[in-house]
Amino acid sequence: VFLLRCPKVTGKVIGLVKIQAFEGQGMSEHPEGAGPKRSAVESVKENSRALRGSIGEELARETDKFSDADKNLLKFHGSYQQEDRDARKMRRADGLGKHHIFMVRCKIPGGRLTADQYLALDELAGRYANGTLRFTSRQGIQFHGVLKKDLKAHVAAINGTLLTTLGACGDVNRNVMAPPAPRADGIYGELQETARRLAAHFAPRTRGYHEVWLDGKAIAEPEDAEPIYGKAYLPRKFKMGLALPEDNSVDVYAQDLGLLALVQDGRVAGYNFLVGGGMGMSHGNANTFPFLARPIAYVPREEVVPTAEAVVKLFRDYGNRADRKRARIKYLVHDWGVDRFRAVLADYVKGPLALPRSVEVTGFPLHLGAHPQGDGKWYYGVSIENGRVKDEGGLRLRSGLRALVERFRPELRLTPMQDVLFCGLDGAALPQLENVLDEHGIARPERLSTVRKHSMSCPAIPTCGLAISEAERALPGILDELEAELARLGLKGEALSVRMTGCPNGCARPYQSDVGIVGRSGDKYVLYVGGNVVGDRLNFELQDLVPRGQIVSALRPLLERFREERREGEGFGDFCQRLGVDQARASLAHATS
Ligand code: SF4
Numbered sequence: 001v002f003l004l005r006c007p008k009v010t011g012k013v014i015g016l017v018k019i020q021a022f023e024g025q026g027m028s029e030h031p032e033g034a035g036p037k038r039s040a041v042e043s044v045k046e047n048s049r050a051l052r053g054s055i056g057e058e059l060a061r062e063t064d065k066f067s068d069a070d071k072n073l074l075k076f077h078g079s080y081q082q083e084d085r086d087a088r089k090m091r092r093a094d095g096l097g098k099h100h101i102f103m104v105r106c107k108i109p110g111g112r113l114t115a116d117q118y119l120a121l122d123e124l125a126g127r128y129a130n131g132t133l134r135f136t137s138r139q140g141i142q143f144h145g146v147l148k149k150d151l152k153a154h155v156a157a158i159n160g161t162l163l164t165t166l167g168a169c170g171d172v173n174r175n176v177m178a179p180p181a182p183r184a185d186g187i188y189g190e191l192q193e194t195a196r197r198l199a200a201h202f203a204p205r206t207r208g209y210h211e212v213w214l215d216g217k218a219i220a221e222p223e224d225a226e227p228i229y230g231k232a233y234l235p236r237k238f239k240m241g242l243a244l245p246e247d248n249s250v251d252v253y254a255q256d257l258g259l260l261a262l263v264q265d266g267r268v269a270g271y272n273f274l275v276g277g278g279m280g281m282s283h284g285n286a287n288t289f290p291f292l293a294r295p296i297a298y299v300p301r302e303e304v305v306p307t308a309e310a311v312v313k314l315f316r317d318y319g320n321r322a323d324r325k326r327a328r329i330k331y332l333v334h335d336w337g338v339d340r341f342r343a344v345l346a347d348y349v350k351g352p353l354a355l356p357r358s359v360e361v362t363g364f365p366l367h368l369g370a371h372p373q374g375d376g377k378w379y380y381g382v383s384i385e386n387g388r389v390k391d392e393g394g395l396r397l398r399s400g401l402r403a404l405v406e407r408f409r410p411e412l413r414l415t416p417m418q419d420v421l422f423c424g425l426d427g428a429a430l431p432q433l434e435n436v437l438d439e440h441g442i443a444r445p446e447r448l449s450t451v452r453k454h455s456m457s458c459p460a461i462p463t464c465g466l467a468i469s470e471a472e473r474a475l476p477g478i479l480d481e482l483e484a485e486l487a488r489l490g491l492k493g494e495a496l497s498v499r500m501t502g503c504p505n506g507c508a509r510p511y512q513s514d515v516g517i518v519g520r521s522g523d524k525y526v527l528y529v530g531g532n533v534v535g536d537r538l539n540f541e542l543q544d545l546v547p548r549g550q551i552v553s554a555l556r557p558l559l560e561r562f563r564e565e566r567r568e569g570e571g572f573g574d575f576c577q578r579l580g581v582d583q584a585r586a587s588l589a590h591a592t593s
Contacts, residue, residue, distance in 0.1 A: 036322045044069045045171065046232045050206035050221045051076045059212070064148050065100040076172060076233070077209060078165025079104045079151065082144075086462040102146040103463060104129070105168035106158055109199035110178035110192045111139030111414030113163070115405045118412050120161040122402050125389075128154040132398065135387035137456060137508050138175045138239070139414045140168060144463045155213045166209045171234040173202035173312065177241035177250040180413035181367050182423040184375035190268045191242045191261060194304060198240055201305050202228065202312065228309060228316075235319030236327035238312060239278075241416075242271070248361035250416045251535045253277050253292040254509050256329050257311050259304065260295075262357055270300040272356045275311060275341065276333030279506025282325055283520060290511035290538055291330040294338050295356035296345065303349075310348035318344070364534045366453055367421055368445035370430050379413075379423040380433055383445050386457045386472045387418030393441075400440030404433060418456050449483050451496045454533055460502025460519065467502030469519025474548055475500045478517070481552040489563050496572050497533045500525075511538050514573035515555065523548045529558065529584060530576040539573065540581050543588060557587045 044053070053073040058066050066074060071081045084099040091099060106121070113121075121141055125133045130145030146154050155165055168175060178195035181188050205226055210216030226233065242259040243252035252258035258274035277293030299307045315329045333341050346353050368381035384397065391398045401420070405412070408429055410422040422433065437444055445453065458464070460471035479498065486492050497513035504526075510516035512535045516528030524545045531539035546554050562575045576584050 038321045039324050041072055041171075041324065042232055042321050044072050048073050050208045050225045050231075051170075051204065051233075052206075052208035052212060056212045059148075059152050062149075065098075066148075073170075076167065076170030076204065077155070077212070078107065078168035078170075079146075079155070080169060080465075082463050082465055084145070084462055085465075085467075100148065101144070101463070102148065102151055104143045104146050104151070104154055104158070104165055105136065106141045106163045106165055107168040107175045107199070108140050108163060108414060109176045110195040111180050111412075111416075112192065113412050113414070115409045115412070117161045117163060118405050119402065121158070121163075122398065122405075124154060124157055125398070128157075132388060132390040134459060135384055135389065135414050135418045135420060136175075137387070137416060137418055137458070139177050139180065139416055140175045141414070142459075144459070152213060159214060164203075164209075167202075167204050169237075171236055171238075172204055172229060173198075173234075173238045173240060175199070175239075176202075177239075177255070177416055179242070179244060179247045179249050180415045180421055181247070181365070181371070182373050182379050182411065182413060182421070184373050186266070187244065187261070187263055187268060188247075190301075191244065194259070194268075194301075195240075195242055197305060198308060201309070202240075204229065204233075228312060230316060232321070234312070234316055235321045236324060238315060238329065240308065243361065245359055245361050246363040246365075248364050248535055249367070251277075251509050251512060252361065253536055254279055254512060255293055256315075257308060258293045259299075259308075260359060260361070262298070262359060268301055270298055271304060272359060273297045273299050273307065273311070274356075276330040278328045278330040279509050279511050280328065281504045281506070283504050283526075285325065288325050290506060291334055292512075292536070292538060293330075294333055294341075296333075296338060296342050297353035298355060298357045299353075307349055307353075310345055314345055314348050361534055361536050366417055366419065366445075367415060368419060368453060373423070377423070378425045378427055378430060379410075379421050380425060380430060381415070381419055381421045381445065382437065382442065383419050383448055383453050385452070385476060388472060395442065396440040397442055400436060400442045403440065404436050407436065408433065417454075449479075449486075450493055451482060451486065451498060452479050454495060454497040454513075455479060455499065456508050457500040458502060458507040464502060466505060467519060469502045469522060469525060470548070471500045471502040471508070471517075471519065475517075478548070478551055482555070485552050485556060485559065489559055491559065491563060494572065495533050497531070509535075512536075513539065514571065514576075515539075517551060520545055525551065527551060527554055529555070530573050532571055532573040537573075537577070539576075540584075542576075542584055554588060558584060561587055 053070045055070050058070050080103045082101050084101050087099045128146050128150040129143035134142040176195040176199040178191045238256045240257045241250035241255040243250050244261050252260050254277045259271040261268045261271050273296050274293035275296045279290045281288040320326045370380050389398045411424050413421040457471040457475040460467035498515045499508045499510040499513040500517040501508050501510050502519040504518050512531045516539050518526045520526045526544050527542045527546045528539040529542045562572050566575050
């Protein structure tokens with residue numbers, strides 16, 4: 001920051017000029033160890049003794065929260081310290097402070113879990129959390145409302161099911177995603193197995209996790225405790241997902257590292273490595289933006305793990321450790337460009353990289369309803385609105401899923417759209433399964449509108465501390481209105497994706513959908529259009545500061561034009577893209593003038 005001094009009055013300060021350093025002008029030119037001042041979180045990580053901090057000691061104290069430093073480290077252990085924001089006003093009036101609660105996330109590679117694991121997690125939701133489970137947009141499961149006094153027992157119990165929370169959050173590789181369908185053709189199995197291998201390879205090696213949560217014996221970490229991450233771990237979170245051209249259900253372009261499989265002669269020959277996807281941005285900060293992953297290289301299947309390690313190490317060394325808002329690998333890809341990124345990556349793999357093959361994604365199956373696996377068995381996908389598993393009124397989702405798992409003992413697969421597949425079923429079980437759904441008020445997939453099945457939201461208020469606006473609790477009502485509007489326009493069966501988040505961080509990937517709704521300020525949202533179901537392009541801002549109650553009416557003029565002017569096979573997002581930003585916005589102005 002420079003002081004501007006008055007040229008007439010000696011020494012008088014008349015203003016300040018802030019010069020901001022951008023990546024590409026020095027920030028990301030230097031491998032770890034050089035560059036501008038690091039963010040405070042960096043020294044917390046570096047001095048954490050491989051993520052231990054003083055979490056163990058703090059757990060033993062009779063407080064309801066952690067220190068700021070431990071709060072940061074806790075994320076690596078799979079938990080966020082949060083506040084019950086619904087209770088805030090009342091507690092303030094009563095002269096009370098925040099009611100601290102914790103979110104706990106299980107890392108479940110490819111979304112696979114056994115019947116026993118599911119039943120154990122369901123039981124824990126009642127014992128330690130708020131009586132609900134939440135299937136996440138990355139094929140994990142979250143618990144909300146856990147109290148600090150129960151945190152250790154809760155995490156230990158999760159580990160007792162042979163699942164973990166380690167690395168579910170924090171500046172490491174997060175849950176690895178894969179298409180969930182249990183197809184017996186070998187290809188889906190290969191992707192699931194690769195997801196499992198990648199998850200194991202990039203799991204933090206620290207023994208601190210066991211020491212803190214499982215009363216493991218304290219053992220000094222060796223000097224190279226984290227051979228991939230190093231002492232300061234990654235500059236920011238890192239996400240991986242695998243996809244097939246005909247099954248992009250993981251949203252491969254939204255991944256820091258997306259692996260798009262190329263199939264030859266009935267087997268996976270290799271993967272296009274797509275690098276730099278990421279949805280997060282900050283309102284009013286043009287230096288942050290959503291970005292789709294770019295094809296960097298083609299990698300034979302045998303070299304997937306070492307090449308993925310090279311990408312992670314490159315990010316470790318060159319990622320921005322000064323400004324956490326610019327710390328994702330997408331900014332390296334954006335600022336350097338693909339050719340330079342590939343050249344630097346080639347140094348890490350110690351050899352040339354093959355250019356990416358020409359391949360596009362073409363499908364985004366939801367896997368709902370009954371499908372043959374190809375081995376004589378069936379799987380059945382159940383839609384879970386916004387991933388929230390709870391009993392409420394006539395919709396007894398939690399009880400219904402538990403009853404299904406107890407009765408049929410299926411393997412379960414969580415989908416990237418927050419739904420669940422029951423796998424390995426006999427054909428004869430399918431009608432019985434649907435009866436159980438009916439008994440619990442759970443809609444069979446064919447009875448749900450296409451738009452609702454293609455929609456999702458993040459949790460937002462009351463649990464997420466970053467939420468500016470409602471999302472999970474607001475989207476069902478918006479969809480009720482949108483369904484009525486689509487029916488009125490004769491567009492009822494239209495495959496339209498709607499994604500909503502309570503802030504611009506984009507956890508439900510709202511910048512790729514036909515319609516994106518992003519919390520802006522209390523009850524007002526930024527409305528985006530122009531993405532698509534398949535997830536291979538970004539949408540654009542249609543209107544800012546749209547009140548929640550006016551979202552559907554804001555879309556109405558465009559939907560009407562879509563009905564009149566669409567081309568054959570054109571989706572709503574395609575149509576908006578064809579219109580372009582100016583014309584799409586002009587439609588609104590025209591409608592409101
Ligand atoms: Fe929270 Fe924002 Fe993520 Fe929603 S998108 S869960 S509000 S951080």
